[in-house]
Structure formats: C-alpha cells, structure tokens
Amino acid sequence: MDKLNITVEHISHSGFTVETKNFYLVFDYHKGDISLKDKKTIVFASHSHMDHFNPAIFKWRDANKNINYVLSSDIDIEDEEIYSMRPYEELALDDVKIKTFGSTDMGVSFLVNVDNINIFHAGDLNWWYWEDDTEEEKLSMEKSFKEEISKIKDFHIDLAFFPVDPRLETAFNLGGEYFIEEVNPNCFIPMHFGDKFSITTDFIHKMKGNMCTIIELNRKNQIISL
Known part of the structure; x- marks a missing residue:
C-alpha cells in the first residue's frame, strides 16, 4: 500500500480521528478520550444512534472556532452552523469534498476527499445478517446491502472504516468481506x-x-500511521 501520510486514532467503537496535512477529521464520536488539534476540523456523525452521535461534540467549538459539523439529516438539530446531509448528496467545505451514500440501517455513509485522499466511513452500512430474521428479511437485507455497494464500487477508496460486528456471530465477516x-x-x-x-x-x-491492508485494533486510542 502506498503511504498516505495520515495519522488515524481509534477512539472507541466506530469513532475515529484522521489527521491529514491540512485537516483533522472526527467520525462518529460517542465517547472516549479525544485530543483535538489546532487545525481545520470537520466532525462527522453518520446517524442519530447513541453509539455514533453524542451532542457533546458541539462543546468543541469553545476550543476551536475553525470547526465544521456534517451530520446525517436524521439528527434533528436546528443550528445554522451545522451541515445536514441526506443520502446521495454532495458538499464542499474548503478543499474537502464530501459525498454521502445510503445505509442499511439509519442515516448515511460518508466518502470524503481530503488532501487528495479518499476516506470512506460506513456508519451503519453493513450486511446485517441476524440468525433470528426470517429468510425473507435476510434476502431483503442482502439485496439492499449489495445495491448500496454497487453505487460505491466505482470510487477509488484509500481508507475504509467498516463494521465487523461480533453480534452477528458466524456472519460477522459477511459485509466487510463483500465490501x-x-x-x-x-x-x-x-x-x-x-x-x-x-x-x-x-x-x-x-x-x-x-491484497487489502487490514488493520488490527487491540485498544482504545490506538494510533495508526498510514
């Protein structure tokens, strides 16, 4: 894999930060220790579930005036300084280009082009294969997931954050492997x-x-240089 010259920190669960040459990105923070940077910052929240969104993120404006928030439209907050996005929309902030895709649960997934690097954060987009679901529900989920991936596959992605959920038991790898x-x-x-x-x-x-480089995570606040 070619060097991306970025630093990734795993905060907790689906929460990550990505520091590039000119920007600091925060994805789906819900709890944990985070060290904000004194540079242009964009905070993303893919949907309103409490394990992906915490209103405490808005307090960060007190410390950094150069911060923007890009939230899924299902997060109902009235604030003129917040950008709300539905699936299949595009937004440009400074030199960062943001494109949303859908989810197989709530909200959106994000494709972010920053400093010539394409970063994808799936949110709750996954092949949710639950053993207790009916065969009809399983087939419907498979169809929805594969249709969404077909909309993403033509885009080059340097770095992807994607669910690998142990609650799915033996099917934990289905979505990530297909992706x-x-x-x-x-x-x-x-x-x-x-x-x-x-x-x-x-x-x-x-x-x-x-051939894909897959990162092994073993602790919160693990830092990965890519």
Missing part, C-alpha cells in the same frame, strides 16, 4: 465491535490472502 471484494480499498479498518477487539484479528484471518 473488500467489490470495492477493493487500499486499507480497511474494522469498527463497530465495542470492546471486542479480538474480532479484528478474526477478520484478518478470514481475509488471509487478500
């Missing part, structure tokens, strides 16, 4: 696993032989 096979990101970072970090190791073993 990697179809979209072919340069680097894949698992998320949405709570404190069960070992699932990232399990996923790497499942994907053995694939």
Whole structure:
C-alpha cells in the first residue's frame, strides 16, 4: 500500500480521528478520550444512534472556532452552523469534498476527499445478517446491502472504516468481506465491535490472502500511521 501520510486514532467503537496535512477529521464520536488539534476540523456523525452521535461534540467549538459539523439529516438539530446531509448528496467545505451514500440501517455513509485522499466511513452500512430474521428479511437485507455497494464500487477508496460486528456471530465477516471484494480499498479498518477487539484479528484471518491492508485494533486510542 502506498503511504498516505495520515495519522488515524481509534477512539472507541466506530469513532475515529484522521489527521491529514491540512485537516483533522472526527467520525462518529460517542465517547472516549479525544485530543483535538489546532487545525481545520470537520466532525462527522453518520446517524442519530447513541453509539455514533453524542451532542457533546458541539462543546468543541469553545476550543476551536475553525470547526465544521456534517451530520446525517436524521439528527434533528436546528443550528445554522451545522451541515445536514441526506443520502446521495454532495458538499464542499474548503478543499474537502464530501459525498454521502445510503445505509442499511439509519442515516448515511460518508466518502470524503481530503488532501487528495479518499476516506470512506460506513456508519451503519453493513450486511446485517441476524440468525433470528426470517429468510425473507435476510434476502431483503442482502439485496439492499449489495445495491448500496454497487453505487460505491466505482470510487477509488484509500481508507475504509467498516463494521465487523461480533453480534452477528458466524456472519460477522459477511459485509466487510463483500465490501473488500467489490470495492477493493487500499486499507480497511474494522469498527463497530465495542470492546471486542479480538474480532479484528478474526477478520484478518478470514481475509488471509487478500491484497487489502487490514488493520488490527487491540485498544482504545490506538494510533495508526498510514
């Protein structure tokens, strides 16, 4: 994988920061220790679920006036300084280009072009294969997920954050594996696993032989240089 010259920090669950040459991005913060930077900052929230969104993020404006918020439209907050996005919309902030896709749960997924790097954060877009679902529900989910991936696959993605959820038991790898096979990101970072970090190791073993760089996470506030 070509060096991206970015620093990623895993905050908690699906929450990450990405520091590029000129920008600092925060994705789906809901709790945990975070060190904000004194540079242009964009905070993203993919949907209103409490494990992806915490209103405490708005307090960060007190420390950094050069901060923007890009939230899914299902987060109902009236604030003229906040950008609200529905699926399949585009937004440009400074030199950052943001494009939204859909989800197989609530809200949106984000494709962000920053400093010539394409970063994808899936939010709750995943192949949610629950054993208790009916066969009809399982087929409907598979169809919805694959249709959404077909809209993303033509975009080059340098770094992807994508759910690898241990609650799906033996199907934990379905969405991530399909995403990697179809979209072919340069680097894949698992998320949405709570404190069960070992699932990232399990996923790497499942994907053995694939050319995609998959990052193993083993602690909160783990820092990855890419």
